[in-house]
Amino acid sequence: MDDVRLLKDVYANDFLIGFAQDRMLPQYEHLIRHFNVVTPENAAKWERVHPQPGVYHFAVVDQLIEDAEKRGMKVIGHTLVWHNQTPAWVFQDEGGNPVDRDTLLARMKEHIDTVVSRYGSRIKGWDVVNEAVADDGQMRQSPWFQITGFEFIERAFEWAAQACPDVELYYNDYGLADPKKRRGALDLVRRLQDKGIRIDGVGIQGHFDIENPSIADVRQAIEDFAALGVKVMITELDLSVYPWSERRNLYAGGLPEDVSRKQAQRYAELFRLFREYNQVIDRVTFWGITDFTSWKNNFPVVGRTDHPLLWDREGQPKPAFWAVLDPDGYAP
Numbered sequence: 001m002d003d004v005r006l007l008k009d010v011y012a013n014d015f016l017i018g019f020a021q022d023r024m025l026p027q028y029e030h031l032i033r034h035f036n037v038v039t040p041e042n043a044a045k046w047e048r049v050h051p052q053p054g055v056y057h058f059a060v061v062d063q064l065i066e067d068a069e070k071r072g073m074k075v076i077g078h079t080l081v082w083h084n085q086t087p088a089w090v091f092q093d094e095g096g097n098p099v100d101r102d103t104l105l106a107r108m109k110e111h112i113d114t115v116v117s118r119y120g121s122r123i124k125g126w127d128v129v130n131e132a133v134a135d136d137g138q139m140r141q142s143p144w145f146q147i148t149g150f151e152f153i154e155r156a157f158e159w160a161a162q163a164c165p166d167v168e169l170y171y172n173d174y175g176l177a178d179p180k181k182r183r184g185a186l187d188l189v190r191r192l193q194d195k196g197i198r199i200d201g202v203g204i205q206g207h208f209d210i211e212n213p214s215i216a217d218v219r220q221a222i223e224d225f226a227a228l229g230v231k232v233m234i235t236e237l238d239l240s241v242y243p244w245s246e247r248r249n250l251y252a253g254g255l256p257e258d259v260s261r262k263q264a265q266r267y268a269e270l271f272r273l274f275r276e277y278n279q280v281i282d283r284v285t286f287w288g289i290t291d292f293t294s295w296k297n298n299f300p301v302v303g304r305t306d307h308p309l310l311w312d313r314e315g316q317p318k319p320a321f322w323a324v325l326d327p328d329g330y331a332p
């Protein structure tokens with residue numbers, strides 16, 4: 001493996017190449033060197049970093065940032081405001097009833113101030129708001145939206161900017177290749193811009209699969225967001241070997257060669273596309289490192305064996321790896 005070119009060098013003139021992980025584990029060191037940016041997969045989420053009122057746990061994120069800095073890597077913050085992995089107390093009063101708008105916004109501000117200012121510009125950019133649009137393109141009916149309407153989004157961006165003026169601010173969501181959902185997210189970005197609220201980039205979560213979305217839809221998403229003048233990032237890339245409607249556990253014993261080749265082919269097509277847009281794409285981040293620890297082994301089917309990443313369960317490079325390393329040269 002030692003003579004293999006590194007992904008970050010191959011794409012040095014195109015975009016940053018990232019991975020998600022809470023800790024830099026020594027057994028993955030030979031894979032970690034392929035990347036020049038890391039996103040904490042869970043450690044900076046509200047439930048981890050701020051599990052109870054007034055209680056903050058920063059140790060894991062502190063360590064990750066230190067380990068990244070030692071390696072000359074950048075760090076992305078994920079995520080400040082989300083409906084998942086946020087403790088129930090955030091939205092409730094002591095009697096368990098929904099809090100009012102001012103209380104919720106005050107809690108959000110305190111959280112953003114504390115977390116963003118702790119790291120300042122040691123974090124390159126934050127996913128300020130995550131997944132606020134529903135699959136039909138309407139706003140997601142989360143407690144955030146039900147209690148404050150659009151206000152939580154507008155204030156989150158403003159308060160993050162105040163807490164650290166030189167950290168980049170992103171909106172991050174999945175399903176943005178789908179025209180309906182994309183419309184909702186585009187409206188959201190425009191709404192912030194119209195109000196003079198700074199937003200620097202949009203993260204297109206790349207939770208794709210072996211069949212969908214089409215390359216044409218991904219291309220359209222990149223073009224549409226770039227047209228708003230924001231940076232585009234592919235933030236959570238993985239390519240499930242199961243189409244969305246497939247719920248069986250078909251590949252527990254290993255990935256058949258034809259499926260593995262098809263996956264590699266799609267990775268090659270995606271990276272050819274990303275390269276075409278290297279003027280607007282700032283970063284491509286894989287969601288995990290090896291197939292062994294990928295979240296896709298538990299989503300959308302708990303305990304199902306998936307194979308969405310570039311390295312297999314033993315940390316060996318898959319055809320997908322070679323496809324990403326040389327997307328033009330890749331022939332299945």
Ligand code: XIL
Pocket residue numbers: 041042130205236295
């Ligand atoms: C996932 C993590 O990978 C899992 O370990 C965790 O159990 C659930 O969250 N969209 C996001 C990510 O923005 O934070 C999610 O990460 C995957 C979907």
